[in-house]
Amino acid sequence: MNGLERQRYNRNILLPEIGTAGQETLLASRVLVVGAGGLGSPLLLYLAAAGVGHLGIIDDDLVSLSNLQRQILHATEDLDRPKVTSALETLSSLNPGIHVTPYNERLTEQNVHPLAHQYDLVVVACDNFETRTIVNAACMHQKKPMLTAAVSGFSGQIYTFKPYLGSACYRCIYPNLPTSNLVPPLASNAFEDGILGSVAGVLGSWLSTEVVKELLNIGESLAGQILILDVLRNNFRKLHIPRDPVCSFCRKSQTD
Ligand SMILES: [Zn+2]
Incomplete structure (x- = not known):
């Protein structure tokens, strides 16, 4: 780290859990983020600000007016531009010392493996x-953490999956989802529901904290648990999610 980097990351370095060594680790870390929307915006802003050295962003969407209520990476002048282009500019302006790689495409079963291969998480x-x-299948195969969050209305959940260490995989919780390009049976995608932007902000910020914890191996991992937040009622709770002993997905990966 040079002198400017020491100044920029001073408040990180002052934390005993991070310190100079932890900051060097963050600067050398590579994180792939799928989606530069309501969750991805605060997540990417905080990862970039914290000095996570290489961020990959994959998203094939364009910025639309109804995104701006929560997708704070993008501004009004970015309307109709690719989200990854807008994200690249915002993040590079915030922190020119990190590398941001935009992928203006959709994540598929074909491109997920070579993409995930280039990142730590x-x-x-x-x-x-x-x-x-x-992503669950690719990360299981490559023995990399997968983190995700779901958000709707005033509530949401945060997950960390590290099934290669023995905790549940995503399919242990949702075993009956389609594996190909079928419409999922549970139609609860966030873009169809109402959502308060700041709630996506809470979830995305929390997710970025879990990413930093995983990269630095500090604190308690959320792997094997779900963190459930109900911001309207001020309820926060953690649920243990057991590994499904008959889950064909993580059982298969253990025999690879
Ligand atoms: Zn499983």
Whole structure:
């Protein structure tokens, strides 16, 4: 780290859990974020500000007017531009010392493996069952953490999956989801529901904190648990999620 970096990350370095060594680790870390929307915006802003050295962003969407109520990476002048382009500019302006790689495409079963291979950890920041299923399989195979959050209205959940260490995988919780390009049976994608922007902000910020914890291996991992937040009623709770002993997905990966 040079002198400017020491100044920029001073408040991180002052934390005994991070320190100079932890900041060096963050600067050397590579995180792939799927989705530059309501969850991805606060997540990416905080990861960039914290000095996570290489961020990959995959999203094939354009910025639309109804996004701006919560997707704070993007501004009014970004309307109709690719979200990854707008995200790249915002994040580079916030922190020119990190590398941001935009992928203006949709994550698929085909491109997920070579993409995930380049990163230490993958965050699914779009509320989409099919994407989580695709990333779950790739991260299980590559033994990398997958973090994700779901948000709707005033509530949401945060998950960390590290099934290669023995905790539940995403399919242990949702075993009956389609694996191909079918419409998921549970139609609860966030873009169809009402949502308060700041609630996506809470979830995305919390998710970014869990990412930093995983990268630095500090604190208690959320793996094997769900953190459930109900902001309207001020309820926060953690639920243990047991591994499904007959889950064909993590059982298969253990025999690879
Ligand atoms: Zn499983």
